[in-house]
Amino acid sequence: MDNIKQPENIVYQKPALLNDTDMHYCPGCSHGVVHKLIAEVIEEMGMENKAVGVSPVGCAVFAYKYIDIDWQEAAHGRAPAIATAIKRLWPDRLVFTYQGDGDLACIGTAETIHALNRGENIAIIFINNAIYGMTGGQMAPTTLMGMKTSTCPYGRQADLHGYPLKITEIAAQLEGTCYVTRQSVHSVAAIRKAKRAIRQAFENSMNHRGSSLVEIVSTCSSGWKKTPVEANKWMEEHMFDFYHVGDLKTV
């Protein structure tokens, strides 16, 4: 069977840009899949030499360790401001941010909204798992009503915590955005769609068509205190009910 590993027989392999560093992500986490898609898209577009990523504060803070492109690590929430400057100063580069819900929809709301509203030619990849993963499962701006986290241990309730924020719906209202979509990576079909969305967003950046936002509704099995399989199921049953998957804006 050894000689089956011939180039003509290869139908799937790890993207070259995804290096061999062991990922720190938990089993069942969506980050690894999205990282792989980004690496694949950059390779397929031939943008290895032109891509500059901006990583967030949160679970994806170490994104720069896994995908072999140039990266800047941003302060919490500030990635869109950083990406704004990089793209304006290097207009032929592929500039994207990779941010979680706390980073993008809470502490960085102003930077997110204004970069999108200016129509910066950047792509924003937004991982929404409705919880703060890196700090250990606290309430996020996108935590669902009734959902339990370490800072809303009895469940999110409006009078104490306010409501979950659909920032992607807000982004779709902004003149500067050309492409706003919500995807997931819990099934093969969903992964394929998410990859197409990332490719579209990256092409928009290169074609200077305005801002693109790709939300990926994601799992956090550790934060949700579920097995990876249970987390996927819970996401389908609860997250998709509130965060509807699909394109919100295509210009």
Add this chain to the structure above:
Amino acid sequence: MKDSGNEIVLMKGNEAIAHAAIRCGCDGYFGYPITPQSEILETLAVQKPWETTGMVVLQAESEVASINMIYGGGAAGKRVMTSSSSPGVALMQEGITYMAGAEIPGLIVNVQRGGPGLGTIQPSQGDYFQATRGGGNGDYNVIVLAPSSVQEMADFVDLAFELAFKYRTPAMILSDGVVGQVMEKVVLPPFKPRRTEEEVLRECPWATTGHTPDRPVNIITSLELRPEAMEKHNLHLQEKYSIIRANEVRYEELQTEDAEYLIVAFGSAARIAQKAISDLRKEGIKVGLLRPITLWPFPTDRIIELCSQVKGILTFEINAGQMVEDVRLAVNGRIPVTHYGKMGGIVPTPNELIDVLKKDFKI
């Protein structure tokens, strides 16, 4: 644009900053309006350098965004700057410490106003501590240049960029509402073109410009979770700061040769001190001026030398007494050191300074 070689023009300090930025090959300005420095962004908007030199000018949504745009642009190897005034610079401290930690060059201009809090729009030098002690979290310093004239506002823009890139660290021009708003004669610096893409790549091989096969990937970050590695990085930063201390101290002296008393003052306060010294000398009182141009690194060694010559030092600042701590650290009890200053946006007069000096040293 006023554009002849050595032509003398009349303009505000803030306007001089904007013209100097365009002329010294600045790649981008990102800022948010705040009094008393909004003329910097306004002047750039009128000059439209994006049509001439290709310089990017962007009004950001906040000072927080502005400083992070400087982080992004500087980390991509570009000569980028922002400007603000005291409360806005307070907001920028997060980005400044990230820049220091990640070793990103960039220029921050602070045209100071009185504080604390929203304070006043009148001039102050109350941000001396914030500027010279780092200002944000962690162990770091920022190179701080203190202009005392419109000419120096113009001249220090290029100097700040040169120092920032030489040492891969943020540099600050710590001005104040007087120097920013006053109109004076100025000779604008000669035009220096923006660096080409090839020049940027050659000068900044560390920058995130897109990974080419001839070098490893460039990752700009201030994060390191391994204590041993973080300590090593901190020691590297401290080593860099000690090199800056040894090589980049700048100051100006006025009539110190025969001085029996010394006034130490920076920025607009030094201009007031000059007039006071001139008047005091007419009375036969031999007073000299030491004007630190770099507030960090501070001219400690020169103050130590002058201790063996003068009988006492009056530190004059438009604040409650901040630089006086650095003067006292240098003097270390050898001779008396006093302070005079005003707060709340009040700019003291030369006569007040004359009275204080006579009283402090019983002349």
